[in-house]
Amino acid sequence: MKVYYYHTPQAQAQQTHKMEISTMGHAMQLHVQILKTDTNQTQKLKNLSKLFTFTALSPSGDLNYAHSLLTSLPTSTNSYYHNTLIRAYARSPDPAHHFHSLSLFLDMLHDPTPSPDSFTYPFVFKSCARLRLTRFGKQLHGLVFKSGFWSDTCVLNSLIHFYFVCDESDHAHKVFDKVTDRDVVSWTTMIDGLVDSEQPVKAIHLFDRMVKERIGVNEVTVVSVLRACAETGSLSVGRRVHGLVEERIIGLEAKVSTALINMYAKCGCIDSAIRVFDEIVDKDVFAWTAMINGLATHGRNAGLINEAFKYLEGMRKKHGVKPTIQHYGCMVDLLARAGHLRDAEEIVRKMPIEPDVVMWRTLIWACKVHGDTIRGDRLMKHLELLETDGNDCGSYVLVGNVYASAGKWQDKARMRELMNWKGLVKPPGSSKIEANGAIHEFTLGDSTHPEADNIYGKLDEVEERLREEGYRPKVSEVLLEIEDEKKAFQLWHHSEKLALAYGLIRTNPGDGIRIVKNLRSCEDCHEVMKLTSRIYRREIVVRDRIRFHYFRNGECSCKDLW
DNA sequence: ATGCAATACC
Incomplete structure (x- = not known):
């Protein structure tokens, strides 16, 4: 025999808390029932709490709603509700929510709310990190210290992360050193912060x-x-x-x-x-x-111009996706690298989006590589007009180099002055090579390496052998107003050549040599790598800022297109 | 009942 129960509103409200809430509609239905039904206080709180957890934490919840529920919950003795709401705010992508998170935390510093505890701080530091509130975060660090949570590993881990995000890696190190019970997260946070x-x-x-x-x-x-x-x-x-x-x-x-x-x-x-x-x-x-x-x-898949056109067209016609500036940028880059400068410029002029700095730079760089100084000179005006990005010196360096390669030293100097005036510093070129289980980093003319004498000795030897094979330094790559002899000297001590020499000394004959560079290589270095790969019978792999170059038997995989 | 760290490109 089956028994059918008739649900009184009271029974219904009790039942609801066993049900999963899946939408805000459900949540509000439950809210009405809680308010309308005269159940016992414990049951009421249980339902409210469930409602709160859903609205705060579920992806289909609503943070504002959760916040408004706070007043009906027993928050004076229990930190769970504040913590959960701060946590919810702290994982939102919206910066405004992070301010809410901090404001709620500040509420907690007042009576009669519960004091922040070891659960509160990790969320709060997350918001500080997201908002880059360095000074505020440091003040909280002091609070943590006073409050006695300075031995809680989770709290300290979140503090390490905060310091890295706020570009204070020294402080991050100091906190890490003070953690007595370091766990995987402590170490991982450090490693990740160092990479960042x-x-x-x-x-x-x-x-x-x-x-x-x-x-x-x-x-x-x-x-x-x-x-x-x-x-x-x-x-x-x-x-x-x-x-x-x-x-x-x-x-x-x-x-x-x-x-x-x-x-x-x-x-x-x-x-x-x-x-x-x-x-x-x-x-x-x-x-x-x-x-x-x-x-x-x-x-x-370089140089497949027709393929690229097909995809760009297909985006709109087949898939109904509007190409963004990056898509046009790829197309322009592809054409420009292959030397189709006129077609590339036409795309920039005809596309339905305003070209940005990156777009002009792509085009101007290609003009320099392909020696189209007239076009390059004309296009540079756009770049000078558009340049507004405060921290990026890429455009100034590029334009300066284009002027310099045309011998217009005064214009180059003007670019340099503009950079100085804006306080921009060009990142120095550096090359890294891994050998004997360590990473060695070189800069231009670097003599700080313990084996510097050997390296420069090897360089002399390489130069001699390369010159016998017809190598002539491409002094036009040195964009400074100095004598050719000095140019050749500087050219020969570019960081990638130092790394190459070290690779020749410290890796076994016949082994590959791998070099990582932070900028793009100059044409002279590119040529030297090609010759060395043939004469010394070495496979050389150079990764520059943009791509890979595989040098084998005197040739490069980039087909000299960079 | 609640915690800390994360991948590509731009």
Whole structure:
């Protein structure tokens, strides 16, 4: 026999809390029932609490609604509601929500609200980091210290992260040193912060220390350290990390695979990257993007102008997607690199979007490479008019170089003055090479390396052999108003040549030499790499800011298109 | 009942 119960409103309200709330509609229905029904206080609170958790934390919830519920909840003794709402605000992408998060935290410093506790601070530091509120965050650091939560590892980990985001890596280090119970997150936060603050070599050292001290590593750790490997071209460390995955010490999550693809591609091993990609069962958009980008920087689909036109057209006609400026930018870059400067300029003029700084730079750079100084000179006017970005000196450097290559030294000096006036500093060129388990970084004319004498000795030898084979320094690449002899001297001490010499000394004959550069190489260095690859029978891989160059037997994979 | 760290490109 079945029994059918008749639901009184009271029973209904009790029942509702067992149901999952899935929409704001449900939530409001429950809210009405809670208000209208005279259930006992405990039940009422249980339902309100459930309602609150849904509105605050569910992706289909509503933060404003959750906030308004705060007054009906027993918040004076229990920090859960404040903490949960701060947490919800702190994970929102909207900056305004982060101010709400902090304002709620400030409420908590008043009576009769509950005091912030060890759960509160991690969320609050997250908001400080997002809003880059360095001084405010530092004040809170003081509060943490006074409040007695300075030994809570989670609180300190979030503080380390905050300091890195706010560009205060020294403070991050200090906090890390003071954590007595460091966990995986403490170490990982440090490694990731170091990569983000452009100290990838330090990040790798810390990873080594972590492994030596037998701290367990997890997926997040290796994703961060793989970024450092990609940045510095540390293939051996990257392979070691891959080894951890193969030994099943690390799970092969999607993010790990993507990081491996990126690492292999950026370290010049495109085939290994392809192997990792092929093994992924469920390839997500990040894996595809990393793979496509890897193939592109390796020049595996360069110069397919007609293909590119087809895709650009297809976007609109087949898929109904409006091309963005980046899509046009790709097309212009493709045409310009291949020397079709007039077609490239026509696209820029006809496209339905206003060209930006990057677009003009692409075009002007190509004019310089292909020696079309008249067009370049004309286009530079657009760049000078458009330049508003305060921190970016790329345009000034480019325009200055174009002037210099045409011998217009006064115009070049004008660019330099403009940069100085705006307080912009051109990043110095540097080259890194991994040898004997360490990363060596060189700058122009660098003599700080412990083996500097050997390096310069090797350079002399290389120069002699190259000159015997007909090498003549391309002094026009030195864009300074100095004598040719001095130009040749400077040219010969470019950072990538120092790295090359070190590679020749410290790697075994016949082994490949891999160099990572932060800017683009000059034409002279490019030529020297080509000749060296033939004369010394070495495969040389140079990664510049944009792409890879594979030098084999006197030729480069970029077909001299850069 | 609540916590900290993360991938590509631009």
